[in-house]
Amino acid sequence: MSSTTQAARPPGTGFLDRENTVAKAGFNRWLIPPCALAIHLCIGMAYGFSVFWLPLSRAIGVSQAVACEGMTLGSALFTTTCDWRVSDLLWMYTLFFVVLGASAAIWGGWLERAGPRKAGLVAALCWCGGMVISALGIYVHQLWLMWLGSGIIGGVGLGLGYISPVSTLIKWFPDRRGMATGMAIMGFGGGAMIGSPLADMLMRHFATAQGVGVWQTFLVLAAGYFVFMVAGALGYRVPPENWRPAGWTPPAATGNRMIATGDVHLKDAHKTPQFWLIWTVLLLNVTASIGLIGVASPMLQEIFGGRLIGADGVAFLNFTPEQRTAAAAVGAGFVGLVSLFNIGGRFFWASFSDKVGRKTMYAVILALGIALYAALIPFAASSRLLFVFVASFCVIASMYGGGFATVPAYLADVFGTKFVGAIHGRLLTAWSLAGIFGGLITGNIRDARIASGVPREAVYQPIFFTMAALLAVGFVANLLVRPVAEKWQMRQEAKGGAKPKLATVSSTAAASVGGDYGIGRGGVSGPAVIAWLAVGLPLLWGVYITLMKATALF
Template sequence: MSSAADVARPPGVGFLDRENTVAKAGFNRWLIPPCALAIHLCIGMAYGFSVFWLPLSRAIGVAQPVACEGMTLMTALFTTTCDWRVSDLLWMYTLFFVVLGGAAAIWGGWLERAGPRKAGLVSAVCWCGGMVISALGIYLHQLWLMWLGSGVIGGIGLGLGYISPVSTLIKWFPDRRGMATGMAIMGFGGGAMIGSPLADILMRHFASPAGVGVWQTFLVLAAGYFVFMVSGALGYRVPPENWRPSGWTPPAAAGTRMIATGDVHLKDAHKTPQFWLIWVVLLTNVTASIGLIGVASPMLQEIFGGRLIGAAGTAFLDFTPEQRTAAAAVGAGFVGLVSLFNIGGRFFWASFSDRLGRKTMYAVILALGIALYAALIPFSASSGILFLFVASFCVIASMYGGGFATVPAYLADVFGTKFVGAIHGRLLTAWSLAGVFGGLITGNIRDAQIAAGVPREAVYQPIFFTVAALLAVGFVANLLVRPVAETYQMRQEAKGVATAARGGAAAAPAFGDHGIGRGGFNGPAIAAWVAVGLPLLWGVYITLLKASALF
């Protein structure tokens, strides 16, 4: 059934094109965040793929892994008779974030032209189609198909899905940039909180004496994710040019808030020192925590040993099998708690930045991170104060997530909103690099300490001081960020907006809400929020159950 909007569609403009997603009078802007969450909650399962590693390591043997002596990584890619090692499977996790950053950088400019609806649909096809290819790879026992499916094709879906709502949300919520991007990117952190327990339930359902149930789980998840992601993509709308919320006027650029008065073109953004300074800020903030968060469970068990299970004085290496099982349950609870603060921090710090200013907010979290890593965490670890250690890492996790969620708004403040999605895509190369550096720093120092005979409870101390030094570099880089020089800002006369770059009078802009964006939490908005909120609440409930083992 066609609508008046379909009849009025300009020639050559298709349903998926950006021009056909411009909101009409009566559209409620609070429908946009649930659309972004619908996509981010699905692609965020990338964080939860570790739930598949152990079952896949016995995909052939089912009860016990079928090990082959002398198997190399190249052999593992094509073997059909040997079970994969966890180390072989972990490469997919690396591929996720390397390809995510590359895809966001390469196709960020296309996304700005194509619009969020088309980008969201491409993301759904890549992410869910990649899972289907991975399911085939598991069924045929071909690791290279899994790498291609979820690692490469799925990684492209991750990159496009991650940045697809950024520009749109910032334009819909110029009055609450941090809060808007925080709500969406919170979903990426929460994806694993929903997907991991759901995958565990599905694998146990499909498991049999003939198989571990992983390929069937991939297919079910792919189908469910596709429905959610397509629904979110089709719900996207963009505001008309020069739209503003009713009664809102842009704040003047002052102090640390540094609100841009003009837009910087995508082709010029990376030529500015501001881009690379913020790139360093993101790189150091992510590198400092991603490696340690990745080993959160063994770290807690090795540092506190028997204190975790009421057997004070028993070192980690002296655990009985029963004690190892009990300690692993506590470690899993710690991971769940860290994940919860990672998610909550994305919304809290990003929203807080709307009041504090982005530059000041980053100064706070980087300085606080230095203090925690250099003093409080080493002290609590060496003194055996479990509550202080856990609380400190929860704060670290919140700031790790908060850094991700706030950076799109920081870019909009510095470079303007016109190309912010594409600029954000290029900045995410820092995330890709941090994913490599974080693992290398944590893994290499830990292995060197163990090889040198350092007791397990003291193995992590040099890592804490190393990442504190990294955060100090990020702190300095953030202090050096200044407003972009006018020579890099675009001339705006063509759109009737004040010229910022090379002088000249400009016509007064025709701003107004035109009856668009109003409505608040009306019926459709409530229904959309319930659709994404219920799975998220279920994930929080499961996470809190696991975290209760800590207490």
């Protein structure tokens, strides 16, 4: 390999610095998505932490929870003699996604400067180190240590790990922005599919008459996740400045007005109406899904009752213990199926956006969501059409995931690619708020309806209509997105003067191989096949386990 075709390395830079992650000639860009998946499949276990709640609720009693009358959330944080309630443990979810959004917003700019390798390693240390601290918290029975470990420190790892590949993938795949980010963010949705059954197996292995096996499971998962996340972080590379795939023409040249012709600086992005319109779209799309997905299992059981288990006419509240167990298995299958469509939707809708454009894709999923929530889902629920109801929610879950996966490409189209990772980090504050609003809307309406004596099968109808209204507002916000005004776009000379010279390619090399500098080619190669197998086999195992659970529905 000729030294003239390699990206220059500025003297005095460290191994983790962005300058030392610039790809050399001959590098295969298809090695980057497996690196992103390796990190996202690990941090995606945040969605699967519910597998720990019931065992942890009897961490002291083991076979039966040791309940203490009058225990408050404050006293639960420090008690060593009472078992935690599930409601105490559920705060971990809130911490996960609030800290994820906050850390992505705070350190997104640093990530762009430091590069994905350093950010990925910090994410690994925070996520896995947080699990180790949580294991200690379980061992000494201190809930505040769990909140600190996985909730706060782990939440920082979630934020950095989530956004670390976004800017890199968009720069490597300018011709397939949606597909590239969809592949990576698909891993975040798939993490629970692998982690939950694996954690269940580990807890069964470590469980004894004296303990439920959770702290040991945390340590094993932390070690395994650390290996995968470090491998992914070290595998990251960034393309040289001005790199483009061979034979590819930038979209701006095609006359697509929604594709930015320049970059908007991080400090200016939030000053534009486009940022807040897309922020609103993400907020409302997530809010309209996350609350109902969170109660998917009880919702199905309450609406369809005995129909789920071949006992038509038996209401949910009249189930025998055996019927409750059977219905819970069906509900778990529904949750697994929803999870699978959440993952598949991240790749499908993001890839679809490459064909029709990001704005059109969001218009489609928001309009389809309005139709499902306002008409088809209420009709299926009142008419007890189980297949239609399940299929409708699978589509809703796919659009929930698709909205997450497509928004980085939407931002790159509107604001350019230079600061897209940091801008995406700030936009994720919408996710943090949606996680709170979705649960509050669903929970408050559900509780109020139950308290007023409404039959369980009719409890959810107002929630469906509320979600349709939220999506309608999101639809209008998306329609209002226009190209960013030229005043916000960085001038070419300013852009060139402000940025550090991260990578250069010799003029001889550029002239001899064209705009791609001999980088990004390769497609199917030995290292790429090995990398894809390393992340693909665990993901396929998770899909298999999920499908086996989903068979209970049928």
